[in-house]
Amino acid sequence: MPLSHRSTLTQYLIEQRRRYPGASGDFNALILDVALACKAIARAVAFGELGHAPCQDGGAVGGTGVGTVVGNVGGGINVQGETQKPLDVISNDVFTRMNDWGGHCAGMASEEMDDPYQIPPQHPRGKYLLVFDPLDGSSNIDVNVSVGSVFSVLRAPQSVVESGRDVVEADFLQPGTHQVAAGYALYGPTTMLVLSVGHGVVGFTLDPNLGEFMLTHAHIQVPAETQEFAINASNSRFWEAPIKRYVDECLAGKTGPRGKDFNMRWIASMVAEAHRILMRGGVFMYPRDTKDPSRCGRLRLLYEANPIGYIIEQAGGRASTGRAAVLGVQPTALHQRIGLVFGSKHEVERIERYHAQPHGVDMPSPLFAERSLFRS
Template identity: 50%
Template sequence: MSDVVTLQGYLGTWAAEDDTRKAVAAAVERMAQAGVAIADMVARGPLAEHFARIRGEDANAAGDAQKELDVIAEEAIVSALKAAPVAFLGSEESETPIPLNAAGTLVVAVDPLDGSSNIDTNVSIGTIYSVLPYSAEAFPDPVEALKQKGTAQLASGFLVYGPSTLLVSTVGAGTQVFVLDRASGDFILARATVEVPAATKEYGINQSNIRHWAAPMRAYIEDCLAGKDGPRGKDFNMRWVGSMVADAFRIFTRGGVYLYPGDSRKGYGEGRLRLIYEANPVAFLVEQAQGAATDGKTRILDIVPQKLHQRIPLVFGSREEVEKIASYY
């Protein structure tokens, strides 16, 4: 077992004596630690029935129904990051940035519990995070620090709470997968280099909404459905979990493309996923794994956030298919 590489060991080697990298490594390690605590809570399932309960009549800062475990997950992350050089935490669950360490050189954006609507159905859910540089001089308002373009990210990742607890991580040196070893409590490197296949015959979308989509998205899906007899000349499979971290991990494992377009329904015109908390971190991971991520046309990492809880359409996965989708617009 001498060749086992832990998350701490991997990050320590990557960071070496660089102060910025050491700060990033500390933040990622603390996010992983929070993930262990959240995974334990998720694993209680029906034994903690109140976790799936919606909190009153209120929605979270992003306008979604807020469950008890959403809030508990955020609290676990806040507690963990207090031991890292993180000045502020931006969370999908909170209206404004949460202050942590005044001397911190980083800000972190999180979706504490992605896919929480699936808690009571025992579907894999997860935590998504993004790490960005910060200084009080450059960003007197911490909101502006969180609104940096995706290209400014120093690290990003997501945890999946499923049959195993996984961390998909990048610090800008490719994308790696770590798995939680319950015996030791360590995250162990399982895949040192993740590469999303460039081509695919698999797509993931909630096709029941096809009547609400704009013409380019409808045309793309209709061409896929036509299979080898249509203009694409090949048959496609469709996969859709409805929990983005689960759908994303499938794509990191075997390729494919994920689509969550905007549509004509009230509140869906600009998409439903958050640019800062979901799209940017996943886009960074995908690009580091040789894939691509767009809003249908424009590279996600080039989009300047205008609002803290801004929503956006999202397409990511196998590069050739993402580029093909853009050609429909």
């Protein structure tokens, strides 16, 4: 499509706002602030090693603006018990600074902050809550693999809006069905913003000449059928029986019960995994396992599983804990973890059926059954 025929993100949001004649415009402004934060993070990511290469004057390449890692940034331990990389800290700061001044947010929550972020007293407070993972997959930065940002928008409780009080953890503990928008930015060969405001899923590509997100994917749909799955196979000894069964059946290929060959993928960046599935189908599994019995899963419910789940379901796919819809889970803590399975609807539903079946009798592995990959 010629550039002149493409909508910008601003134009798209205006068109969506016309569905609601009484809308104030605060929501559109919030999404545009989020998009601006994503542009700034994309620039920071693009610098790579140049962002913290020392210069003779003791500074860093590129000056001291966004995109340059300056001083002793990163290296701390966040609330997840994970070591923060410099870009984790910078990306979190970008998100908060870009969204705390406009009067659209009542408060924010992030993977990188123990407690909710309060809007500074000099700025007005709004009616939305913003939760985000500022840089998903940051461990991939060192090897130049795609990373991204994930965000979710919730309505602030009425008590917050009316009183203007500080937000507390309980204000954010809303099920995924309460989201009013969700999206992610992908920082790869091109920078993309994938967004749902409750009317399907659309994708925008950042035009580096104009500095604008341009609509390039108007109606994203997840194919219902697939022959690809993504899982970290190194954890196979900790998987529950239904996941083992599903993966074994996929690996058995045409000779197994599925009757077709599957490809396995694993990027270790959930944004990149979700994007691939949105573009061509597939199923992603980071299920609950027995590696750490104290945890119900590895991914964070509020700012990873819920926004990705919302996008996937708006695109006709399915997002699940493996047992039930992830968007229906009532959160109990700000940094709650959960198992997550999402992607092509028929595959996720199959995994849910396997979990629903009794486990009293072990299922024979198709890899070692009479019709197996290892028969002579």
